[in-house]
Amino acid sequence: xxxxxxxxxxxxxxxxxxxxxxxxxxxxxxxxxxxxxxxxxxxxxxxxxxxxxxxxxxxxxxxxxxxxxxxxxxxxxxxxxxxxxxxxxxxxxxxxxxxxxxxxxxxxxxxxxxxxxxxxxxxxxxxxxxxxxxxxxxxxxxxxxxxxxxxxxxxxxxxxxxxxxxxxxxxxxxxxxxxxxxxxxxxxxxxxxxxxxxxxxxxxx
Amino acid sequence: xxxxxxxxxxxxxxxxxxxxxxxxxxxxxxxxxxxxxxxxxxxxxxxxxxxxxxxxxxxxxxxxxxxxxxxxxxxxxxxxxxxxxxxxxxxxxxxxxxxxxxxxxxxxxxxxxxxxxxxxxxxxxxxxxxxxxxxxxxxxxxxxxxxxxxxxxxxxxxxxxxxxxxxxxxxxxxxxxxxxxxxxxxxxxxxxxxxxxxxxxxxxxxxxxxxxxxxxxxxxxxxxxxxxxxxxxxxxxxxxxxxxxxxxxxxxxxxxxxxxxxxxxxxxxxxxxxxxxxxxxxxxxxxxxxxxxxxxxxxxxxxxxxxxxxxxxxxxxxxxxxxxxxxxxxxxxxxxx
Numbered sequence: 001x002x003x004x005x006x007x008x009x010x011x012x013x014x015x016x017x018x019x020x021x022x023x024x025x026x027x028x029x030x031x032x033x034x035x036x037x038x039x040x041x042x043x044x045x046x047x048x049x050x051x052x053x054x055x056x057x058x059x060x061x062x063x064x065x066x067x068x069x070x071x072x073x074x075x076x077x078x079x080x081x082x083x084x085x086x087x088x089x090x091x092x093x094x095x096x097x098x099x100x101x102x103x104x105x106x107x108x109x110x111x112x113x114x115x116x117x118x119x120x121x122x123x124x125x126x127x128x129x130x131x132x133x134x135x136x137x138x139x140x141x142x143x144x145x146x147x148x149x150x151x152x153x154x155x156x157x158x159x160x161x162x163x164x165x166x167x168x169x170x171x172x173x174x175x176x177x178x179x180x181x182x183x184x185x186x187x188x189x190x191x192x193x194x195x196x197x198x199x200x201x202x203x204x205x
Numbered sequence: 206x207x208x209x210x211x212x213x214x215x216x217x218x219x220x221x222x223x224x225x226x227x228x229x230x231x232x233x234x235x236x237x238x239x240x241x242x243x244x245x246x247x248x249x250x251x252x253x254x255x256x257x258x259x260x261x262x263x264x265x266x267x268x269x270x271x272x273x274x275x276x277x278x279x280x281x282x283x284x285x286x287x288x289x290x291x292x293x294x295x296x297x298x299x300x301x302x303x304x305x306x307x308x309x310x311x312x313x314x315x316x317x318x319x320x321x322x323x324x325x326x327x328x329x330x331x332x333x334x335x336x337x338x339x340x341x342x343x344x345x346x347x348x349x350x351x352x353x354x355x356x357x358x359x360x361x362x363x364x365x366x367x368x369x370x371x372x373x374x375x376x377x378x379x380x381x382x383x384x385x386x387x388x389x390x391x392x393x394x395x396x397x398x399x400x401x402x403x404x405x406x407x408x409x410x411x412x413x414x415x416x417x418x419x420x421x422x423x424x425x426x427x428x429x430x431x432x433x434x435x436x437x438x439x440x441x442x443x444x445x446x447x448x449x450x451x452x453x454x455x456x457x458x459x460x461x462x463x464x465x466x467x468x469x470x471x472x473x474x475x476x477x478x479x480x481x482x483x484x485x486x487x488x489x490x491x492x493x494x495x496x497x498x499x500x501x502x503x504x505x506x507x508x509x510x511x512x513x514x515x516x517x518x519x520x521x522x523x524x525x526x527x528x529x530x531x532x533x534x535x536x537x538x539x540x541x542x
Binding site for chain 2: 175
């Protein structure tokens with residue numbers, strides 16, 4: 001095709017150049033603005049189940065019911081360094097249930113029996129309650145319903161259990177379905193390092 | 206608070222209060238608490254006991270913190286997207302091979318669809334791009350920018366190579382086309398406008414303030430539930446419905462609803478190359494028109510903005526592909542006149 005380009009060819013090339021410049025400009029703008037990877041995470045200071053001062057309210061289970069992942073991508077996570085390791089854990093036991101023959105509440109809080117209660121060290125047979133216990137959450141069973149989180153909240157517990165988005169499960173929806181359902185707008189996109197930090201629950205006025 | 210607790214000598218006082226509760230339980234429980242009554246609960250500790258409070262060589266367990274997908278894997282996704290686009294162009298425009306295209310479709314469906322669960326998705330990225338362009342507080346990762354622009358860039362030169370074989374939403378529909386009917390042209394045009402309405406709505410909902418923002422394209426993505434093999438029942442049903450309709454109406458989502466398809470159509474108007482029904486070799490048999498499930502061949506010419514790069518026309522052509530190869534050496538077909 002060594003012929004002289006027609007008017008059509010020239011216009012076509014011009015249009016193509018304009019569109020490419022437009023696309024390139026928009027892309028450059030976005031790249032300049034880019035801030036690295038962001039992920040969804042729960043702000044425990046906003047979540048109704050862990051937020052201080054909200055006592056006697058219903059446990060919010062939206063993280064379980066609204067996540068697109070089966071069993072939810074949210075799990076209750078026990079931050080061990082803040083756990084009281086109480087013999088009678090208000091997150092593990094339903095402390096309003098009747099006492100059984102062992103002197104412990106007869107009902108557990110977790111509807112899926114996902115928390116394991118392990119004594120730390122040897123148990124004194126004379127005085128079994130005088131012992132620390134480790135509470136380990138089985139993430140295969142947990143569905144992030146938040147019942148233990150509510151139980152662990154101060155003043156009953158020390159607030160060591162919080163709901164967290166787990167990134168081995170989260171499929172990173174463009175618009176997280178829980179975030180749109182959350183009554184307290186507690187789900188945000190944040191930089192990865194911030195999302196993985198240990199939780200500090202702020203006191204809201 | 207914690208300092209106070211640690212100042213107390215050797216794990217005795219922290220346990221003291223536990224002991225108190227224990228004594229209360231052991232002594233009082235059988236006597237004063239009748240069956241069916243609950244304990245009077247009081248938190249036994251004020252602060253969390255640490256390793257030296259607990260003693261006995263106790264080590265606080267690490268809290269598991271699974272990390273999200275690594276950055277280099279996300280870059281790999283984009284690289285694979287680019288490679289798949291190049292392969293789509295090469296297979297369809299250069300090789301004119303339907304078989305190759307089907308293989309590519311299956312590959313991309315498995316990787317982008319079922320493995321990456323539909324989330325290396327230029328279609329959905331429209332919303333992120335729009336929000337990032339309009340909201341000063343919102344930014345998107347570079348990989349998302351690349352995912353959005355790569356297929357458009359290819360479309361400016363070669364047409365909708367992304368639709369053929371690369372897009373997982375397209376591929377799953379491409380593979381179920383069974384007995385496609387020809388949709389009347391007027392209806393085809395009217396329905397084709399729906400995608401621009403959808404694009405407009407998606408942009409409108411995305412540019413709302415952060416609190417009320419919604420991403421319609423993702424929320425009503427009919428196939429992502431199938432890719433994840435889990436999802437809301439109504440969306441799974443809609444997805445199934447599209448596939449069922451897709452048996453008879455070729456790729457209904459792509460032709461009538463896909464907002465990204467709308468953008469690709471605009472870019473494709475500029476494309477110089479793409480699927481071509483070659484006039485010099487033509488037989489005027491019209492087999493290609495019958496073979497096209499997407500009404501993308503009009504007056505025996507490919508309409509590139511509608512062409513979804515499926516290469517069926519080549520497969521059906523006596524001058525191309527398997528038919529031509531089968532006949533080679535037996536008959537020589539020459540153009541009329």
